[in-house]
Each structure stands twice: as structure tokens, then as C-alpha cells.
Amino acid sequence: MTRRFLCLTTCLPLLFLMPVYAQQQPQQPQQSDGTYTTYIGDRLVVTESYRVTSRPDGSIAAEAELTPAAAGPKQKFVTLASKTRPESFSGEVGGVKALEVKFGDGGVVKLNAAGQPEREVRTKATVVLENLVWHQFIFLLGQYDHAQGGRQNFLAFLPSQGVEYPVSLEYVSAQTYTLKNRAAVATRRYKMVAASSLALDLWTDEAYTPLLFQVAAQKIKVVRQGAEELAGVAFAAPVEYKPPTYVVPAAFSEQELTVGAGSAWPLPATLTLPQGKGLFPALVLVHGSGPNDRDETLGANKPFRDLAQGLASQGIAVLRYEKRTRQHAAKTAQQTNLTVKDETIDDALAAVRLLRQTTGIDAKKIFVLGHSLGGMLVPRIGAGDMQIAGFIVMAGATRHLEDEIVRQYEYLFGLDGQLSEAERAQIDEAKRQAALIKGLKAGDASTTNVAGAPPSYWLDLRGYNPPLAARALNTPMLIIQGERDFNVTMDDFRNWQTLAGRKGVEFKTYPKLDHLFYEGEGPASGADYAQPRNIPKYVIDDIAAWLKKH
Numbered sequence: 001m002t003r004r005f006l007c008l009t010t011c012l013p014l015l016f017l018m019p020v021y022a023q024q025q026p027q028q029p030q031q032s033d034g035t036y037t038t039y040i041g042d043r044l045v046v047t048e049s050y051r052v053t054s055r056p057d058g059s060i061a062a063e064a065e066l067t068p069a070a071a072g073p074k075q076k077f078v079t080l081a082s083k084t085r086p087e088s089f090s091g092e093v094g095g096v097k098a099l100e101v102k103f104g105d106g107g108v109v110k111l112n113a114a115g116q117p118e119r120e121v122r123t124k125a126t127v128v129l130e131n132l133v134w135h136q137f138i139f140l141l142g143q144y145d146h147a148q149g150g151r152q153n154f155l156a157f158l159p160s161q162g163v164e165y166p167v168s169l170e171y172v173s174a175q176t177y178t179l180k181n182r183a184a185v186a187t188r189r190y191k192m193v194a195a196s197s198l199a200l201d202l203w204t205d206e207a208y209t210p211l212l213f214q215v216a217a218q219k220i221k222v223v224r225q226g227a228e229e230l231a232g233v234a235f236a237a238p239v240e241y242k243p244p245t246y247v248v249p250a251a252f253s254e255q256e257l258t259v260g261a262g263s264a265w266p267l268p269a270t271l272t273l274p275q276g277k278g279l280f281p282a283l284v285l286v287h288g289s290g291p292n293d294r295d296e297t298l299g300a301n302k303p304f305r306d307l308a309q310g311l312a313s314q315g316i317a318v319l320r321y322e323k324r325t326r327q328h329a330a331k332t333a334q335q336t337n338l339t340v341k342d343e344t345i346d347d348a349l350a351a352v353r354l355l356r357q358t359t360g361i362d363a364k365k366i367f368v369l370g371h372s373l374g375g376m377l378v379p380r381i382g383a384g385d386m387q388i389a390g391f392i393v394m395a396g397a398t399r400h401l402e403d404e405i406v407r408q409y410e411y412l413f414g415l416d417g418q419l420s421e422a423e424r425a426q427i428d429e430a431k432r433q434a435a436l437i438k439g440l441k442a443g444d445a446s447t448t449n450v451a452g453a454p455p456s457y458w459l460d461l462r463g464y465n466p467p468l469a470a471r472a473l474n475t476p477m478l479i480i481q482g483e484r485d486f487n488v489t490m491d492d493f494r495n496w497q498t499l500a501g502r503k504g505v506e507f508k509t510y511p512k513l514d515h516l517f518y519e520g521e522g523p524a525s526g527a528d529y530a531q532p533r534n535i536p537k538y539v540i541d542d543i544a545a546w547l548k549k550h
Contacts, residue, residue, distance in 0.1 A: 032209070035225040036134040040218070041293065044069040045329065050135040058082065064133045070330035077133055086128045089159050101128075101159045111162045115448035124421070125157035125164040134222050137202060137210040141190075144169050155422055156194070163429040165195045166422045175203070177233045185230055187211065195426065197412065197526045203234055217298055217529065241302050244310060244534035251275055252312035257358070259321045260350045265328060267347060269321035270294055271358065272312040278360035281367065281547055282317040283307075283392075284351045286344060286381070288372030289401075291326035296371065296516075300532035303516045307369070310540035316547055317361055319351050338453065339460035344377055349384045365389050367547060372397060372488060372515065378477075379469035390476035390504075390550050392543060395488040395515055398466050398495040402434035402451060402458070404487075411486050415525055467498050476504040478546045480539070482513030484524040508542060 033051040037044060050064040059082050066075040073094030080087045089101040100112045107122045127140060144152055151170040158165065172189045179185055190202040203212040212231055213222035223231045252274050259267040274280050285304050287296055295302035308318035324347055325332050332338060348368060356363045367390045370378045375396020382388060397404065409430050413423040433451040437458045444455040451458075470477065481493040490509070499505045510517070514524040518533040 032135075032138070034135060034209075036210075036213075037223050037225070038132060038134070039221045039223070040291075040326070040329075046132055048132060048134055050133070052135065052138065059087070062136060064135065066132055068330040070328070072330035072334055077130055079128060079136075081128075085126070086157075089128055089130070091130065091159070099159060101162075103128075109157070109162070111159070113160075113448065119162065121162050123155070123157050123164045123425075125155040127154050127156040127167060128159060129156045130159055134210065134213060137213075138208070140167075140169060140192075141204065141208045141210075144171070144190075146171065161429055161433075163425050164422050165426050166420065167195075168193045175234075177230060179229045179233060187230070187234070196423075203230075216300075219293075219297060241297075241300050241305070242532060242534070244306055244537070246313065246537040246540060247306075247309040248313040249309075251314075252309065257319070257354060259319075259347060259354055261354075263350070265324055265347065267321045267324060267327050267350075268294070269319060269351070269354075270308070271355075272308040272318045272320075273360060274312050274315045274317060278317075279362035279365075280315065280317040280360055281365035281389075282319065282355045282358075282361045283311060283547065284348060284355065284366070284368045285318060285320045286348045286368060286370040286374030286377070287323045288374055290323075291329055292323045293326060294320040294322050298516065298529050301516060301518070301529065301534075303371075303518075303535055306535040307540070307543070310535065310537070311544055311547075314540070314544040316544055317355075319355055321347065321351060323347075336454050337456040339456055340373075340377055340380070341460070343457075344374060345380050345384060348374070348377075348381045352385055352388060365547075365550075367391065367550075369394055369543075371395060375488075376466050379466055379473060380464075382473045382475065383469070388475060390478070390547075391473070392546070393477065393479040393496060394517070395481055395485055396466060396479070396492065396496065397488045398492040401461065402437040405451065406430045406434055408487060412526060415523060467495050470496075470499055471502060474504075476506075476550045478506050478508070478543070480508045480510070480517075480542070482515060482517055483509050483511045484513060484520060485515040486524050487515040506546065510536075510539065513539070 036048045038046045046069060047067045048064055050062070053061045055061065059080060062079040064077045075091065075093050077091045079089045086103045088103065090097065091099040098114045102110045104110065107124055109121050109123055110118060111121065112118050126143065129136070140154070143154060149171055151168050154167045154169065155164050156167045169190060169192050172191055174186065175189050176186050186206055187203045188206065192200045192202060194200065198215065199217065201214045202210060204210050211224045211227040212234055214220065214235060221231065221235060252272050254270055254272050257269045257271050259269045285307060295305040304320045308320055311318050325343055332342070335342060352366055352368065355361050355366050366388060368378065368381055368388055369392040370381065371394045375393040376398065378391045378393050378396060382391060406427065409427045413419055413427065436450045440450070440455050440459055442459060444459065477499070479496045481490065483490060493509060497507060512519040514520055514528055516529065517535045517539055519536055520528050
């Protein structure tokens, strides 16, 4: 991965699309410029200023500058292209060149990333893209055949990973919005799917200039300068979260707290507290991988809110908080020595300390639930505070993360029974990144990220065996797993079952549940997470019963 480029959640794969002119396409601009602002939820993350210039010889120069909302260096990208293919792409961070890509004959691409040897790959992509450079959707729209309509497929090239992948674009409909004190605004709406999994909604004006973007599953919204009022209307009716029927609002109250108040990493938090006089047992919720919010929101799904309010309805206090890599995204992105201690462990321990100081909480009955990566790190959290009353491992990973990334790609791409060239390329790239991780040596201090994280992150996890490390804990543990989970599988659960001989450890699996502990049928896929659902009551009941007996 190129040196410290800004990245959202799953490294939102977007942009720098090289125009391939076709009949009946929108005319490419002689010169255009503008500004796009990216938000996660209501929080401004980064602003992109761009300029695209068509030269007399028919080539195109596209320049973009990304400015983080928080402290951090600016990023600049420059792309040169002919009418039929990309010629070069370069990126710099804080004035230092981080990536240079040159496109040659026969689909040969030469990549030079800072701190890495030059390498060559081949691509059939007509689209070059890099994260967060939103203006280049102008050129994707230029390739779309509006006379034909329907879903149309393209191959995109992601420079920072040196890999191509499929992109589909579909014109949905014309939509007109009436704004305050203004005439109606006509827009054209499109739907894009990247890598067969990441869905994006796009609104343009009638001249095909992108105005708004929305990635609902990641709470990402992007607004072109001048389209702010339109955004307020177009984004007004998203799919809403619906609380489960087992939640009893009269049974609890919620108050805002801060985990790590007074530290360099303060995190907004919500304590869901049962009504009545304490002292109440309490549970800290620890997120999975990625920059999660306190609810672990994914589209209209909020599994941590289900847990918090469902358990509080049964007399258990729950503390959930914004993850550090979300609340302080730009700041953590600059950490060249980042480890899971920084990402997860320190904040989980700070949350426990906060509960011990909170009125109404039984300080001797504070538990920790870790989901996915959070479950994987339960033994390390326990080693940092021997007074924690017990742990719940909820779909806790046990195997090397770099190998799991490869396995998940192979699973998802294999669901339809066939692999495209682009899908094979993604799997090959994941394997290459995994090999780089395994080849890291102790003491490597390169600032060049590997698979999205600095060497320190991967070296810290080398040799870590969560079930083996858990043997050092003397506290009760409940290990639960959905049998339809493809992110963390039953193989991981069987690894946890090596703790079966240890006193105080209980195990439970659920045949219909996936990684978010939502019900479904048949093989699970990423598309399942787009469906609004809730954690079933029987899971809440099982967790509540276990907590109350310890």
C-alpha cells in the first residue's frame, strides 16, 4: 500500500477514471474545477480540490489536492491520459513523492512506491482510480453509453495496490428536487458497485457533473461545493435503523461520557444505564476491525446498539464508544509505529477504568465483550487488567489476519462458482501482500504501509495465538459464534474450544447467524449486511443470563 494515503473503512476504491471516448457520450470538459467534501456521518473528513484540463493534443491532465479536516499532510495526485488510455499517475504526501505509475504498451504497468522495489503488472483496465478523488467520476460517466443504458461493466485500476477490479455503473432515473426559495433542480441518479460488493449512489446535474455521492453501508456522504442544499434534500430519507422489539425504552436511560478524557485520545461514548438503584453489572463493547462508530454501524444495522439497549432492558449497564481510528482518523494514519495496543487495547482498558469511577456501576462486576478483532484481542485486554470480571468472545478471530484476508476474497469471489480475471488479480494481490507481511523482519521501521497498516502493526501480531494466550486468564469466559459467519469461521471457534479444559469457559454456537449475529439462510455473503436486521432476542438472553450468574 502506498505511503499513508487516506483510506476509509475498507479502503473505499474509487476514482481517477481514464476517459475512453465512445459514441453518444457526454463531452469531456475543456477545463473544469471544483471542490468535494467527504463526511463520515456528520463529521468532515477530507476536502478535495481539483482541476481537469483538456490539452490541444487531445490529452488530459487531472490534478487533485486532498486536505484532511484534522492535522495531517496534504496529498496530491496528478494523472495524464490520452483519449484512449492512461499514461501516468503520481501521488505525493506532504510534498514527498509516494507513488509513480507508468502505463506502457500491451497493458504493462510499472509501479514505483516509496520504500519498495519497482514492479510490473498487466492490466486491461480503462479506468485508473485512487481513494477519495471524487471528481474523476466525470470520466467514468464519459465512458457510460447512455443510449444503451442499463448496467455496464468496466475494469478499474487501483494504483496504490497495483490491482484491477470490476466496476459496474447503472443509470437509475432522473430525479427533480425542490429546494427552499429556488426552482426545481433536475438530477440524474446512478448506482455503482465496485469489486462486486461496495455499493455507491451518485447524483449528477444534467451536464453529467457529479454533485453528490453516498456509500450508505459506510455512512459516507460527499458533497460538491454549491450542492449543499441539494444534499439536505437528497440525503433526507436513508434506510433507518429500527430498534428490536425486545428493547424496552422505559427500562433504561442513556448518558454521554468520554473514554480517555484528558488524554491525547478522547473518545465520545454512550453509557446505557438501567433504571432504578444500582449497583449494576456492566459490559464494555470492543469493536471489530475498521474505523467503527460506537454502534458498529453498517448501513441500517447497529449491532452494538442492539446489544447495549437489549441488555440494559434486562438490568445490565453497557458502555460503547467511538473507535480511535474513526474519531482520530487523520492522527492515527500518521502513526508509523501503530499496533493493536494503540488501535484497540488501550481504549478498552480506559473504558473499564471509566466504569469503575461511574456512579451506579458495580466495580467488581465489569465485563468486556470483544467482537471480531475485539474478540481476538480479549486475552491481551485481560492481561492489561486482571480485575476485569469476565470476557465474552463474539466471533473472535484466531488466525493470521493476512491469511484471513486472502481466504475471505477466495470465499466471496467463489460464491458464483467462477472467477473473473479481475477477481483472480485481487486474490493474487492479497497473496502478494500476505507474503510481504510474512517477510517483514523484526526492527523494520519503514513508513510504507503493507496491506493498509505499517510494519509495526503486523510484527506486533506475529506469533500471537489468542486461545493459547487466553490460558493465562483466570476469569470466566463465554465464547459465542454464528455458524454462517464467513469473516470468522467455525474453524476459529474450534480453535477457541482448545480452552474447553479450563474452568469457567463456556461455548455456544448459533446455526442461523452470520458475523454480525444476524439471522439468514444459505451461504452468507457481503450483501447480507445491507439488509436491515437486529440481533435476535435469544442471543441477548444468553448473554444476559451468563453475565448475571458471574
